[in-house]
Amino acid sequence: MNFKIKKILPQIVTLLAVVFVFGFFTFNAQVNMDNRGIEFGYGFLSQESSFDVQFSLIEYDGSHSYARAYLVGLLNTLLVAFIGIIFATVIGVIVGIARLSPNYLIERTAAFYVEFFRNIPLLLQIFFWYFAALRALPLPQDAEAIFGVFFLTIKGLFVPRFVWENLDIFFYSLIAAIISIVVIRNYARKLQESEGKQLPVFSISVGLLIILPLLTFLIGGVSLSFEMPVLEQIATTSFKYTGGLGLPPELIALTLALALYTATFIAECVRAGIQGISKGQKEAAASIGLTPNQILKLVIMPQALRIIIPPTTNQYLNLTKNSSLAAAIAYPDLVLVFAGTALMQTGRAIEIVSITMFTYLSISLSISVLMNWYNKSIAIKEK
Amino acid sequence: MLTINKGKIIMKTLKQFFSLIATMMIVLLIGSETMAAKxxxxxxxxxxxxxxxxxxxxxxxxxxxxxxxGNWTGVDVDVCRAVAAAVLGDASKVKFTPLSAKERFTALTSGEIDILSRNTTWTLSRDADIGLTFVGVNFYDGQGFMVRKSSGITSTSQFKSGISACTNIGTTTELNMRDFFTSKGISYEPVAFEKADEVVAAYDAGRCDTYTTDKSGLAAQRTKMKNPDEHIVLPETISKEPLGPVVRQGDSVWEDIVRWSLNVMIEAEEYGITSSNADSMKTSENPAIKRLVGAEGELGAAFGLDNEWSLRIIKQVGNYGESYKRNIADPGILPDRGPNQLWTKGGILYVPPAR
Incomplete structure (x- = not known):
């Protein structure tokens, strides 16, 4: 009985303290807001926002509501986080493995990259990529086409837009390919376990992924054409591209800076993970006749991943949160659009900041949950 | 003779007695704050x-x-200096907090600052909605556009769809810009930065075809460009932007002090009182002038200030014209005062009388 009280009492006290502190802050804020004649409420979300946003994934202009503006900012944040995480992971894994290369030049280059980019404040890097790139890039009318189709200019990267016909059939073929790959992999594993035969699963998978969608072009009536960006004059020395797909330079600079910065940390995670596996594992695997590729795939990586995933999750979270530095270079993310312009136009500081904080919290927790689930799936399953 | 002498002595004693009481009352009042300060x-x-x-x-x-x-100068700065001269007796006793457009109102409502004098446009929603009170206008402005001379654009009527416009976030500029382009049926790309310096850098680098903000701001930022002569401010003004100091809602005495500190500067110019002649104006024939320099009336008492508060503003900061000349005209930002001229000289600066 006594033991039980000892166990529960500190928890109750802590809970009360937390409730009290939050209660006090809420009460204090309420009193201060009352004194200054500020009303609290989320009604403003349905009001017309009356400001425009440079870049949006969904249809939006000033006649839409503040709630819609919030969604625009949220999607832009998710977009930059998503692209950034993909690039950071790819660069990070390559550089992490390169740091363990026996080749002196490759190893030193990778080490230099890591030390250089992780030791400069991110905000400076963002400014560097944005303003350095802006100064270096040509005006639209002076831009040379890259591979004849891309135009990298001070006003952004303009690429041809895909124009599809019967896109749905193409997608069905992709899904069919993925399902058949899963089936074949399972069959191959069973085959190996029962008869010791190996199927060339990788080649079959790649083949399926290419052949099935290709068939839809030939007999399924799917067609793909390109809409090229066209230069258009809007004043004597002002030009712009119409048509095609335009990516604003702000998005490119931000993604580049975030990916290059976060990749350095991911590279270190990868290096730590691989180095964390004892040499004996590799030697034992070699001694039973596995090829170097199989050693990496079947012995080293499954164990290394357990070390790599948790700190890499942190880096993914960091990248997502760091994307809020977008405000400095005018990329319309959640902080710039919602906690910036919308906050200023409505003056609803507490409401908007709380929504923004809650949103970032939700994004971070979602990434955490996803990565924890993945981590669990590769963890040692003790019997 | 003796009785007269006696009477004189009694009168003298009484006078001394009363002046002692008066002094004591003043000491008491100062010691325990004045009514207004309370x-x-x-x-x-x-x-x-x-x-x-x-x-x-x-x-x-x-x-x-x-x-x-780290010395701050400018017409907005002078409003704060005037208040410091009035309430503290020394125009230099001001602590300046640089704020972005986004931070400014929160800084004021949360009590981090007591006056916001930051080229802020007076609008209905700001005044009524978010715990602020605008006390006056110290600069009449309007939104305009800057373009490169080489673009050949000389009027906003030459703007075409697809134009990209750099500006600040969190300002009325963003809203006016939308109103303007939407009403003309022109599609545009807004590129909004948090800080003015980055707007200028991006526009200067060629990211945008036009840079839009208040015309005074355009004129001032133009001086920061790599090559100011390559840029022009278009003649059209697309909005009214009365800029003025702001205080927190709910302290009407403080509100009055800031309002009248500004008004005194403008009225002093109207009566020709300057920082150099303010002392000699004490002997002026005109009672309005005498009131402004504290030689007549009790104007300060209503705020709980002494009678020379306005004299100190004029002596230490100068009148509005001096402030304008020193900060805006002489550096070549906007030599022509335009609407910011006194009503008596064709402008729209008109303040209620200080009496």
Missing amino acids: KSKTLKNTQKKGFVRCGVSQGLPGFSNADAS
Whole structure:
């Protein structure tokens, strides 16, 4: 009985303290807001926002509501986080493995990259990529086409837009390919376990992924054409591209800076993970006749991943949160659009900041949950 | 003879007695704050701290700009200096807090600053909605556009769809821009930065075809460009932007002090009182002038200030014309005062009489 009280009492006290502190802050804020004649409420979300946003994934202009503006900012944040995480992971894994290369030049280059980019404040890097790139890039009318189709200019990267016909059939073929790959992999594993035969699963998978969608072009009536960006004059020395797909330079600079910065940390995670596996594992695997590729795939990586995933999750979270530095270079993310312009136009500081904080919290927790689930799936399953 | 002498002595004693009581009352009053100071928490706190807490811009030449050694100058800065001269007796006792457009109102409502004098447009929703009170206008402005000379654009009527426009976030500029382009049926790309310096850098680099903000701001930022002569400000004004100091809602005495500190500067110009001739104006024939320099009336008492508060403003900061000339005209930002001329000289500066 006594033991039980000892166990529960500190928890109750802590809970009360937390409730009290939050209660006090809420009460204090309420009193201060009352004194200054500020009303609290989320009604403003349905009001017309009356400001425009440079870049949006969904249809939006000033006649839409503040709630819609919030969604625009949220999607832009998710977009930059998503692209950034993909690039950071790819660069990070390559550089992490390169740091363990026996080749002196490759190893030193990778080490230099890591030390250089992780030791400069991110905000400076963002400014560097944005303003350095802006100064270096040509005006639209002076831009040379890259591979004849891309135009990298001070006003952004303009690429041809895909124009599809019967896109749905193409997608069905992709899904069919993925399902058949899963089936074949399972069959191959069973085959190996029962008869010791190996199927060339990788080649079959790649083949399926290419052949099935290709068939839809030939007999399924799917067609793909390109809409090229066209230069258009809007004043004597002002030009712009119409048509095609335009990516604003702000998005490119931000993604580049975030990916290059976060990749350095991911590279270190990868290096730590691989180095964390004892040499004996590799030697034992070699001694039973596995090829170097199989050693990496079947012995080293499954164990290394357990070390790599948790700190890499942190880096993914960091990248997502760091994307809020977008405000400095005018990329319309959640902080710039919602906690910036919308906050200023409505003056609803507490409401908007709380929504923004809650949103970032939700994004971070979602990434955490996803990565924890993945981590669990590769963890040692003790019997 | 003797009786007269006696009477004189009694009178003298009485006089001394009364003046003693008067002195004691004054000492008591000062010791335990004046009535107005009691009513105004902000005034009380300011006098206790010994400096005025003033929010300004992060650097807008002519309005609020710090030099290399951290001295702030500008017409917005002068409003805060005038308040410091009035309530503390020393125009230099101001603590300036540079604020972005986004931070400014929160800084004021949360009590971090007591005056926001940061080229802020007076609008209905700001005044009524978010715990702020605008006290007056110290600069009549309007939104305009800057373009490169080489673009060949000389009027906003030549704007075409697809034009990209750089500006600041969190300002009325963003809203006016939308109103303007939407009403003309022109599609545009808004590129909105948090800080003015980055807007200028991006526009200067060629990211945008036009840079839009208040015309005074355009004129001031133009001086920061790599090559100012390559840029022109278009003649059209697309909005009314009355800029003025702001205080927190709910302290009407403080509100009055800031309002009248500004008004005194403008009225002093109207009557030709300058920082150099203010003392000699005490002997003027005109009672309005005498009131402004504290030689007549009790204008300060209503705020709980002494009678020379306005004289100190004029002597230490100068009148509005002096402030304008020193900060905006002489550096070549906007030599022509335009609407910011006195009503008696064709402008729209017109303040209620200080009496």
